[in-house]
Amino acid sequence: MMRAGLIGCGRIGCEFDDDAARIGIYTHAAAYRAAEGVSLHALADADPAKLAKAAERYGIPAERCYASADAMLAAGGLDLISIAAPDRFHADLALKAMATPGVRGVLLEKPLALSLDEGRAVVAAAQARGIALAVNYSRRFCPAHARVRAALDSGELGRVQTVTGFYGKGVRHNGSHWLDLLRHFFGPLASVQAWPSRAAAFEGDPSPDLRIVLASGLVAHLQASNHLDYSLFEMDIVAEHGRVQLLESGHRVIWQRVADSPYYAGYRLPQLAEVDESGMRDLLLHAVQDLRDAVLAVRVPRCSGEDGLAALQAAEAACRSLQSGQAEALP
Known part of the structure; x- marks a missing residue:
């Protein structure tokens, strides 16, 4: 069983689950709970109210809920990381996640970064460490x-x-x-x-x-x-x-x-x-399943870091x- 950590408990991280009856599994958190072979293990968000609401909704104990991404990554024990934080944090968090021992795959919300230099650094880090890097351009999973x-x-x-x-x-x-x-x-x-x-x-x-x-x-x-x-x-x-x-x-x-x-x-x-x-029902479920399969098969995700870099370019x-x-x- 792969353990996943989620950074960011806002809309695409958790809150679109309020609309699940209409759009299906459309959050990172729900996708990790629904996909076979993976589990939602830890949450991180700087907003205490969002973190507490997500913890209650998904049954994550307090000891695995963190006020910062750094604290969650330092605790370790994670195979997959989802980054659903605001755009300006994407590149830095992706680099930190990929530098965390044991991490094998990262699912990053779009855009990859806010500059080409940052984007290239993220893609290079994934290639150097052999980490499956996926960017959630969700229509590729529809x-x-x-x-x-x-x-x-x-x-x-x-x-x-x-x-x-x-x-x-x-x-x-x-x-x-x-x-x-x-x-x-x-x-x-x-x-x-x-x-x-x-x-x-x-x-x-x-x-x-x-x-x-x-x-x-x-x-x-x-x-x-x-x-x-x-x-x-x-x-x-x-x-x-x-x-x-x-x-x-x-x-x-x-x-x-x-x-x-x-x-x-x-x-x-x-x-x-x-x-x-x-x-476009269940798009995040399809994305998480693809990331899981990419890690297991040692292949490139359906929407890769290189694809994310091309869109950013x-x-x-x-x-x-x-x-x-x-x-x-x-x-």
């Missing part, structure tokens, strides 16, 4: 999204014409989710150009509009929305044989197939074929482009 990837890979949709979408709440914090999904579906990104938008920044993280050119030549456009008004995360894939829309943050996927127009003779239109409402290129006014190339 069966409904996997179906979209399969349709693209098989050629079922034909030649992709364009990809557009919306995001909000910072290009690093949430925009990197979209950039990772774009890369997951369509391959490496070649360049990013950014323009100021009317959307609010998030904790100093800007929310620009983007034009992304992929290595394949495909061009995608990502528009920012103001998260202070409401949440909006969408991707619209327009292809030769149809159209796929990932709506409501990915909980609903609309499939359209090209067919003869019901209105005008001689015209063809994308027409509704299916609404997939299987949603794209987000950082967007921030540089805001300053330069030019498209910024990606490695």
